[in-house]
Amino acid sequence: MSVVEYDIVVIGAGVAGLTAGARLAEHGYRVALVTTGEPTACLSTGCIDLCANGARPLYAARELPREHPLHLVSDTDIAEAFGRFLEVMRERGRVYTGSLEHNRCVLSALGTLKTTCLTPAGMAASPQSDNEVIRIITFSGLKDFYPKYILSRFAHASFSSYDAGASTTMGIASRLERDEYLEAFIVWLEKLDIRENKIGLPAVLGMKNTAEVIRRIESRLERPVFEIPTLPPSMPGRRLFNDLKDHFRNKGGDIFWSWPVVGVEKAGGLIEAVFTRTEGKPNSLNARAFVLATGSFVGGGLTATRQTITENVFDLPVHVPSGREGWFDEDYFSPDHRIGKVGVCVDSSFRPEHSHWENIFVCGGILAHAQILKNGCGHGLSLATGYAAAGSCAEYLK
Amino acid sequence: MNFEHCIRCTICVENCPVFRVNPDFPGPKQAGPDAERFRSHREKTVDDWVLLCSQCKRCEMSCPCGVEPAQIILRAQQRYGMEHPYSPAHLLFANNYYLSGLGSLTAPLANRIAATATGKKIFNAMGIATTIPFPKFSFRTLKKQKKVRGRSVRKVAFFYGCFINFYRPDIGRKIIQILSALNVDVVLPPQWCCGLPALGNGNLTLARSFALKNAASLADYIDAGYDILYSCTSCGLCLLEDYQEILEIPQAKKIAEHSYDLHEYILKIINDDDIQLEFGQVGRKLAYHIPCHLRALKIGYPAAKLMRRIPGLTCEILDDACCGLSGSYGFKKSNEGTARQLGERAVLLIQKTGAEAIVADCGSCRMQLSGHSGMPAFDPAEILFESLGLEQKNRAKK
Numbered sequence: 001m002s003v004v005e006y007d008i009v010v011i012g013a014g015v016a017g018l019t020a021g022a023r024l025a026e027h028g029y030r031v032a033l034v035t036t037g038e039p040t041a042c043l044s045t046g047c048i049d050l051c052a053n054g055a056r057p058l059y060a061a062r063e064l065p066r067e068h069p070l071h072l073v074s075d076t077d078i079a080e081a082f083g084r085f086l087e088v089m090r091e092r093g094r095v096y097t098g099s100l101e102h103n104r105c106v107l108s109a110l111g112t113l114k115t116t117c118l119t120p121a122g123m124a125a126s127p128q129s130d131n132e133v134i135r136i137i138t139f140s141g142l143k144d145f146y147p148k149y150i151l152s153r154f155a156h157a158s159f160s161s162y163d164a165g166a167s168t169t170m171g172i173a174s175r176l177e178r179d180e181y182l183e184a185f186i187v188w189l190e191k192l193d194i195r196e197n198k199i200g201l202p203a204v205l206g207m208k209n210t211a212e213v214i215r216r217i218e219s220r221l222e223r224p225v226f227e228i229p230t231l232p233p234s235m236p237g238r239r240l241f242n243d244l245k246d247h248f249r250n251k252g253g254d255i256f257w258s259w260p261v262v263g264v265e266k267a268g269g270l271i272e273a274v275f276t277r278t279e280g281k282p283n284s285l286n287a288r289a290f291v292l293a294t295g296s297f298v299g300g301g302l303t304a305t306r307q308t309i310t311e312n313v314f315d316l317p318v319h320v321p322s323g324r325e326g327w328f329d330e331d332y333f334s335p336d337h338r339i340g341k342v343g344v345c346v347d348s349s350f351r352p353e354h355s356h357w358e359n360i361f362v363c364g365g366i367l368a369h370a371q372i373l374k375n376g377c378g379h380g381l382s383l384a385t386g387y388a389a390a391g392s393c394a395e396y397l398k
Numbered sequence: 399m400n401f402e403h404c405i406r407c408t409i410c411v412e413n414c415p416v417f418r419v420n421p422d423f424p425g426p427k428q429a430g431p432d433a434e435r436f437r438s439h440r441e442k443t444v445d446d447w448v449l450l451c452s453q454c455k456r457c458e459m460s461c462p463c464g465v466e467p468a469q470i471i472l473r474a475q476q477r478y479g480m481e482h483p484y485s486p487a488h489l490l491f492a493n494n495y496y497l498s499g500l501g502s503l504t505a506p507l508a509n510r511i512a513a514t515a516t517g518k519k520i521f522n523a524m525g526i527a528t529t530i531p532f533p534k535f536s537f538r539t540l541k542k543q544k545k546v547r548g549r550s551v552r553k554v555a556f557f558y559g560c561f562i563n564f565y566r567p568d569i570g571r572k573i574i575q576i577l578s579a580l581n582v583d584v585v586l587p588p589q590w591c592c593g594l595p596a597l598g599n600g601n602l603t604l605a606r607s608f609a610l611k612n613a614a615s616l617a618d619y620i621d622a623g624y625d626i627l628y629s630c631t632s633c634g635l636c637l638l639e640d641y642q643e644i645l646e647i648p649q650a651k652k653i654a655e656h657s658y659d660l661h662e663y664i665l666k667i668i669n670d671d672d673i674q675l676e677f678g679q680v681g682r683k684l685a686y687h688i689p690c691h692l693r694a695l696k697i698g699y700p701a702a703k704l705m706r707r708i709p710g711l712t713c714e715i716l717d718d719a720c721c722g723l724s725g726s727y728g729f730k731k732s733n734e735g736t737a738r739q740l741g742e743r744a745v746l747l748i749q750k751t752g753a754e755a756i757v758a759d760c761g762s763c764r765m766q767l768s769g770h771s772g773m774p775a776f777d778p779a780e781i782l783f784e785s786l787g788l789e790q791k792n793r794a795k796k
Contacts, residue, residue, distance in 0.1 A: 257460075
């Protein structure tokens, strides 16, 4: 058997897992991160929500129901987690805009304005009201992006379409990172003689060097350019994931890909090791502490059957609203489906409640009562709880 | 996990290097799980684009649901291969083992012919690309190496693979010396091509015949108390994964249970026997290109862990880019553009690190990357050899 020793094993490569992992690695611990695949963060818009129920995110977060997991994180820790995130992103050339004091708007591909807290550089110039005068540029053949949705909600919007020779977000994004393509695109834009105040494009402005692509377009067109998040493949989500991943690795963390945890070794009140499925000899990672950041259903942290809902790695107790009929609302589009409350309850040190494991720390979307869709707290919850759970874990290992 | 587990999130598509540059390839989601629904065994396959998949396995590494698109596609490739005549290039590369044997026997002549303009013309006419130079045949193959045997407790049978045997036996000899220095007995068991080139060229029958011979030989050594060691990550992945899944070799499970990557094994014995290795200074700045198949082995990056202990060495890990060659894949005229574009991108990322040399476990990655960059490319074992001062010790002995 191949046994590898670490101080901490983080399970899950999403925003929570990478944030917790990086913080622990910064403390000097040997951290391994295992993941089944790439996280749902890759499918996200790259925006960081904290709480979308109002104009002031931190204030709104404090108004959330008492059991919401954001209440486990102090104001100072939230500020530190966000501050550290902004700093890390800035170091990597990805400047985020926004603060804990004011929510911002981002234009969606449906033409609606969505509330969020921090926006990536590409969306800094996103319109803040539907009165703004904007020109939408789309790419011929691009699936799932129809500017007319936006036009129907904006009084002063028009659109043009460019043939980039590719019809997928990835294909266009990788082309726009090449000088000759970008130049041809800019020349075409210049010929349009755009009079509108801002130019909006689907989020395809480069896979990595978005800031540079935007800077070049803006300097020639002399007006702000903004990206509109698309359905997956979502470039802004991928950029966020790549940056967090590189940061974690730069701090000395090791990543094990395609490493679903299928078994656990326990002794007394401690988890000692996790195993993965392999073709031959069992592959296990030993550690003194484990951070569980596997997300909820789509992320792979929870599985629902007809009768019950289980946590997939440690089989921790899961908070489930009683009676299956109580899981869902009558209205399909309701943000208040109670299944959004399902998850693992934790105490103030982020250890799972109603279980005797001393060395498991839980963070991110798997936490009970989060109701991410209803409260608009995705990514922000992961950042805050990932940061705080790492603090608690470091305290335990001291 | 079968194709029904696909939730169509497109994360695999985002990770597919071929999809990024070749619009003819529909991507792993469509070529894998999506198309699988329509594949009927009563009808002849017509999808020649399945051959465009390079089998890098990045889709499998990134799938959050554990679906294995590359394997679905690999099966489709075998079927296509059986139902259609082979192109000359496919036939040649499937039989690379025999060809290389011939090449090594006539090394001085074969190397000279391969480098001439006429030689290149002949290759091109057969559908073989000559963007990067062919590796040079070595007359003194590793097979001809005399056996090293002592009385150590640890015994390994070294599956060196075709690349080391025919092109770089010097690396093989260095590996044997490293292991001897760690008091490990090394034997070179009778062995043939692992079968991967045949699989990659749609020749299931040939792959199976190679695999059966290897399996019988390796199983004998395992019964005699040997562990199997591989240093080529693609051979390793084939032994561990394809022998069980695709080729259905009877002894496959036993082989998988007893096979180790070279560096994984070194780490294991350092750990088990508490060996204090004296790593000497290596004043190099390296970029460690992680071969796709090393990721797919799910053992982490053991060579990186070893190199981290070497004083004076800086080594940046790069695992976002596929080199594009994928063994014989990139040598085919039809994949030349794909391989070149991916190679250039990988080289760009390497150059950004400011490294002076490349390090990679896979011979074909090294060939491609140094071919495109002009930089020297090392096997991690060579760096280890240098650090352990075995060169000097050799000289001292003489």
